[in-house]
Amino acid sequence: MNVLLLGSGGREHAFAWKIKQSELLTKLYIAPGNAGTALCGENLNISETDFDAIKKIVIEKKIEMVVVGPEAPLVKGIYDFF
Numbered sequence: 001m002n003v004l005l006l007g008s009g010g011r012e013h014a015f016a017w018k019i020k021q022s023e024l025l026t027k028l029y030i031a032p033g034n035a036g037t038a039l040c041g042e043n044l045n046i047s048e049t050d051f052d053a054i055k056k057i058v059i060e061k062k063i064e065m066v067v068v069g070p071e072a073p074l075v076k077g078i079y080d081f082f
Contacts, residue, residue, distance in 0.1 A: 002062050005030045005041070006048040006078075007069030015069055016040035029061060048073050051081045058082075 001024050005015055013036040019028055020040040028041030031054065037043055046053045049072055058066065066082070068074055 001025060001064045002027045003029070003065045003067060004054070004058060004061070004063045005033075005037070005067045005069060006054070006073055008032050008034045008037070008048070009070065010036075012069040013037050013040075015067060019067070027061070029057070029063070031057070049076050049078075051076075051078060054078070055081075 003019055005012055016030055016037045017040055029044050030037040030041050031044040031046040031048060033043030048070055068078060
């Protein structure tokens with residue numbers, strides 16, 4: 001399963017570390033990520049609130065699950081966007 005994790009903080013690093021341990025994981029992408037998350041998956045230079053860019057990556061990379069770490073994308077409506 002390809003997974004996209006949104007965010008760049010310590011919370012997202014903890015999520016990335018744990019998600020990376022899953023046997024179901026094929027590829028982990030983190031947007032925008034940080035130095036710690038780069039050790040767990042591939043960081044993408046996309047803002048967590050740029051919904052159009054996120055949608056493009058989800059389609060392009062065949063993402064099956066999006067994990068939202070920070071509150072900003074939730075407040076701005078990423079759930080309804082998808």
